[in-house]
Amino acid sequence: MRIVLDRPRCEGHGLCEEAAPRLMHLDDEGELVLDREEVDGPDAALARAAARVCPVAALRVA
Numbered sequence: 095m096r097i098v099l100d101r102p103r104c105e106g107h108g109l110c111e112e113a114a115p116r117l118m119h120l121d122d123e124g125e126l127v128l129d130r131e132e133v134d135g136p137d138a139a140l141a142r143a144a145a146r147v148c149p150v151a152a153l154r155v156a
């Protein structure tokens with residue numbers, strides 16, 4: 095499965111990072127960086143959790 099970020103939509107809230115810190119982080123300028131894009135197993139569940147908490151629906155798992 096793949097994490098897809100809609101970058102123009104992302105507002106840098108960072109809730110996704112709290113949900114899945116090993117998959118993504120905010121850089122020094124508040125831009126979200128995906129540390130992994132292909133995920134499976136427990137990481138896919140983490141990625142879906144991150145997508146669920148995003149308040150502007152900027153993340154999805156496809």
Ligand code: SF4
Nearest residue numbers: 104105107108110148
């Ligand atoms: S929670 Fe959503 S808006 Fe916030 S950094 Fe993550 S993807 Fe961007």
